[in-house]
Amino acid sequence: MRQKIIVLFFTLLLYVNVNAQFKNVLIDSIRQPNEVAIALDFSSPNYLIAGANLNNVYTSNDTGRTWLNKKLVSKYTVYGDPCIISDFKGSFYYFHLSDYKNGTWIDRIVAQKTSNKGQGWKLDTFIGKNGSKAQDKQWAVVDKESGNIYVTWTQFDKYESKLTEDKSSILFSQSNDEGKTWSSPQVLSKFAGDCLDDDNTVEGAVPCVGLAGEINVAWAGPKGLVFNQSKDKGKTWLAEEKVVCNIPAGWNYDIDSIFRSNGLPITACDLSKGRHSGNIYINWSDQRNGINNTDIWLVKSVDNGETWSKPIKVNNDSTISQQFMSWFTIDQSNGRLYCLFYDRRNYTDANTDVYLAYSDDGGESFVNIKVNEKPFLPSKGVFFGDYINIAAHNNIIRPIWMSLHDNKMAVWTALIDGSKLK
Numbered sequence: 318m319r320q321k322i323i324v325l326f327f328t329l330l331l332y333v334n335v336n337a338q339f340k341n342v343l344i345d346s347i348r349q350p351n352e353v354a355i356a357l358d359f360s361s362p363n364y365l366i367a368g369a370n371l372n373n374v375y376t377s378n379d380t381g382r383t384w385l386n387k388k389l390v391s392k393y394t395v396y397g398d399p400c401i402i403s404d405f406k407g408s409f410y411y412f413h414l415s416d417y418k419n420g421t422w423i424d425r426i427v428a429q430k431t432s433n434k435g436q437g438w439k440l441d442t443f444i445g446k447n448g449s450k451a452q453d454k455q456w457a458v459v460d461k462e463s464g465n466i467y468v469t470w471t472q473f474d475k476y477e478s479k480l481t482e483d484k485s486s487i488l489f490s491q492s493n494d495e496g497k498t499w500s501s502p503q504v505l506s507k508f509a510g511d512c513l514d515d516d517n518t519v520e521g522a523v524p525c526v527g528l529a530g531e532i533n534v535a536w537a538g539p540k541g542l543v544f545n546q547s548k549d550k551g552k553t554w555l556a557e558e559k560v561v562c563n564i565p566a567g568w569n570y571d572i573d574s575i576f577r578s579n580g581l582p583i584t585a586c587d588l589s590k591g592r593h594s595g596n597i598y599i600n601w602s603d604q605r606n607g608i609n610n611t612d613i614w615l616v617k618s619v620d621n622g623e624t625w626s627k628p629i630k631v632n633n634d635s636t637i638s639q640q641f642m643s644w645f646t647i648d649q650s651n652g653r654l655y656c657l658f659y660d661r662r663n664y665t666d667a668n669t670d671v672y673l674a675y676s677d678d679g680g681e682s683f684v685n686i687k688v689n690e691k692p693f694l695p696s697k698g699v700f701f702g703d704y705i706n707i708a709a710h711n712n713i714i715r716p717i718w719m720s721l722h723d724n725k726m727a728v729w730t731a732l733i734d735g736s737k738l739k
Contacts, residue, residue, distance in 0.1 A: 346728070349699075351726055352702025364434045366409045367384075371396055396415050397414050400455055402459060408430055410429065424447075426445050426455045426468065427441065427442070427443045442496055453471050456469060458524045467524045488503065507557040510539055511539075520536060532550065533622060566608070570603070576700045581703075590652075596617050599616050612632055615631050641658065671716070688716060715731070
């Protein structure tokens with residue numbers, strides 16, 4: 318009898334853990350915000366800054382419990398694709414696209430900086446202007462040791478061109494003076510893609526910094542999931558990108574009732590002092606198990622990008638259902654991995670939850686937890702954006718995602734204490 322009680326206790330404990338609910342906080346539900354980013358201040362994690370299409374910026378000084386909503390402005394205009402990162406001295410950077418009246422549509426990437434927690438923004442510098450070529454899908458990272466800022470993105474010779482001579486490429490630039498000036502872009506992709514913004518386009522370049530200051534970046538395209546690396550702070554790169562694994566059916570996939578979806582990768586390196594320090598991880602999603610069974614995947618390298626594991630499934634359900642549009646990060650204070658994604662495992666229709674998966678064994682296994690308080694039913698006619706995001710530091714975990722209720726877009730976060738996730 319006692320053994321049965323113990324088994325029942327641990328079964329209930331597991332159920333509570335996997336189905337835990339967290340306090341959800343509404344950040345914005347005005348003007349159809351979508352495509353979100355979030356960052357916290359590593360030196361003072363009470364402060365967070367988030368953003369959403371096209372020109373929304375949100376600030377919080379109480380770890381995300383309350384938010385102020387403002388409009389970001391730029392002399393080059395603010396035209397979506399928000400990327401927000403923080404350095405290690407209390408400043409935040411907001412990178413976005415431009416639709417400048419004295420230029421052409423998305424012909425540059427604009428960088429803005431705040432040193433007073435979002436009360437005021439300065440810099441307004443730009444990267445990548447190259448005639449009328451389109452600069453798109455940028456992401457950035459700060460090297461803690463050097464202070465250098467690294468940015469990678471996709472350049473289209475001509476966006477949505479069907480001409481074979483028009484190509485897409487992955488580019489890289491850096492700033493050594495806190496965003497005041499930027500290096501001339503380097504092309505990282507030896508193997509170019511097309512310009513159709515589809516499976517054979519090269520996209521999804523999210524850089525990360527390694528233990529010895531290496532710059533690591535992966536992206537998706539006609540060769541599947543590929544990886545490149547610089548060991549001299551961006552001066553030189555591998556002669557050609559390494560193929561990590563294939564992406565069956567490509568990175569651009571359809572999800573019922575979602576306007577547009579993708580499985581583009583996110584790259585991160587464990588810089589903690591934990592037992593998996595130095596591991597490089599790439600997270601993405603694809604439909605290798607069928608168009609009605611999209612899954613979230615992870616590969617890792619324990620030898621600084623020389624070799625890669627086989628794909629590890631992040632979502633731990635056994636259903637034929639959709640898990641899609643993930644984002645990945647690492648709490649560098651302890652090395653725990655976090656992956657955020659949309660999930661339909663609990664429904665037979667298009668109702669959607671938001672799940673968080675976390676791992677303490679270097680990605681070998683994941684615990685999955687539902688973080689949204691209520692499911693939502695999306696609509697094919699409403700654009701959700703192309704990504705969600707998550708920030709994590711010292712057990713302060715703040716995901717950010719979009720939902721739809723009564724045809725009204727909303728941006729949410731959840732108050733998650735990583736120390737209580739066991």
